[in-house]
Amino acid sequence: MADQGMKAVQKNNFSETFRLFYEHESLSKKDIAQTLGNSLPTVSTNLTTLLERGLILKDGRFTGARGRRADRYILNPSAFGCVGLEIFREFVSIVLLGANGAVRQQHQLMIDFKNEPGYYKKISQEIRNFVSDSEFDEGEIIGLGVGVQGLVSSDGQEILYGKILNMTGVTTDVFQRYLPYPVYFVHDADAVAITEQHVAKRQADAVYLSIGEHLGTAMMVDGQIYHGTFGSSGTMEHISINSKYGRRCYCGRRGCLETYASISALLHGRTENLDQFFELLNVGDEKALERWNSYLDHLAHAIVNLQMFADNTIVLAGDLARFINQDTLQRLQKRIAKISPFPEIAAHLEIGKADRYVVAEGAGLPYLQAYIDSI
Template sequence: MKTKTMQSIQRSNYSNIYHLLMSNDKLSKQMIADELGLSLPTVTGNLNQLIDQELIMKNGQLESKIGRRATAYSVNPNAFLSIGIEVFQKYATITVINLKHEVLAIHTVNIPFANNEQYATALADQVRWLLQNNGYNEKSILGAGIGIQGLIDGAGTTVLWGKILGCTGMRADLFSQFLPFPVRFYHDADCVAAAEYAVEPNDEIVLSIGEHFGSAIITDGKILRSTKGRDGTMEHISINPRNGRPCYCGRRGCIETYCSLSSLLQPTETLNSFFTNLKQHNPAVEQRFSEYLDYLAESIYNLHMFIDVPIIIGGRLSKFITASILEDLRGRLKSISVFPESEQYVKVGHVADNAVAIGAAIPFIDDKLKSI
């Protein structure tokens, strides 16, 4: 029993020292000892062990007004890496992140999506090219997460329903057979939520507003997921089930059909051209955007009535939400609010570009950090 207790203490010291360094830029031995209440020999022994395993490194010296300058220690953020991939109908975006969730590389490649080995081989080849081109060792890769427009089983192994891409039934091992590390699937909106939470960790509803509309719920610091993959799929809540716009899911009036970018933009428009015309006060564009904000406000308010947490506007749209547009949206919410609101619960997200690819890589990193 005493041996197990001692091993537990040693393991705890090792973990606490590593995570303290993870949350700081540089620390000396004495700083670590003071912060954790440990002896210098204990700190030294654990630092040596962490250095031997290449999890941390000596990083220069700290400034000192008196005496010798102390050696500084930092984590080695690139000790392990993770890959995130977002697949679209006509292209895929691949990203590499490190233990600090820093994006090290991004690669977009034109590969038409298909649920077959030819596509899986082509995508795996691009992943390998990105790693080799940047000098990353495949042995340092923890895994690859693939963000999918569809419902994913709890284990991340199977697409349960993927109507947009036509990928229902696709399995992660279709890709892992061509790569020397694990592959998991994630619902694309969950990926956006993971990317946002990594920047600012709060319980919240995250809206992923891109070509399609998606949503995810973060509660108690975790993204709500079930074995059926339906948690947070609020895009298919109908706000006009009888006479509303037809949705790809087969129903009418879903939030998707009023609040996605597909519902806002005309076929020849891009987000850039739309918001350029909006700034130039094009009357038709202003009217269309006003109607869009009305629908978005109604949808956000309905979600707010279910769960009273901040609601984050994430995805591609977030890049174009200015302070004045946010205040306009908040004003519309206030005008339809039944209950008094003491706080502005709608905010703009931080990760506008490649959020799905970034978020798909994060779970492998977080799992590794929890194991240290």
């Protein structure tokens, strides 16, 4: 028993050491010993094994105020990879994440969504070609995460609610039969939160508003998406306080936040895109300004409501994020102060930092992180 206990400690130690490389750009032996409270000989043994297994690399030496020029170690981004996919109505985005979670390669394929076997077969083939053109062998790919517009089962194997693309009931089997590595689904709003948390290296809890064609929301608590006891927490986009007379939502109800704070709500059935809208706004178009002000009013209400039950940093992410600047945040803050029941409590707003392929990236990251923890 004692021997088994010791082995468990050693394994844990080893996993923790590798996890540390995922969390830091580079480390010295001393950094690891100090962070984990391990002895230097233990750290040396773990480093040797990690180097032998190709999981980390020696990357020169540290310079400057670190005393002796200590060896610098980094995670080997090519040790293994994970694929992330996002399905849109008219195209798909595919990314390949390296072992450090950074995007190594990306691709977009124009293809109309069809919930039928030929569609999933074509995408799977495209993914296999994408991988074979990469630095990775297929055997080095640990999994495929698929970001979907819908709620997924807790094991990530089935779409429980997917009205936007009519994907309710679809299981990962539609891809799995064509691919040699595990496939799982991730709710797209969760994927945005996961990417944002990763890119900003944020440790604190946060609420994410993913403002795209549709609105998505997610709560990050203790580094994990908070799904609640029964699984569907974090779908605040369907909070409604005017279900009788509010705007009609795709969920079948009325007055949901989705119908006021999504990009669809801002563009309101027009054929223009966001770039065109903000061009109008920038040249002082009065109608555009009216719509923008009305949109910000509604967004402020949405934020105040979210703040009522989770007073965390609220991150405005998704497609709209690149059009939001500090001036917009100030205008939102003013509105919030006017309507909040607790105006003395400031809302902590931040702008999302992630760029393109946000959902595909966030779909790949959870499996990658779980895999790292299993090493």
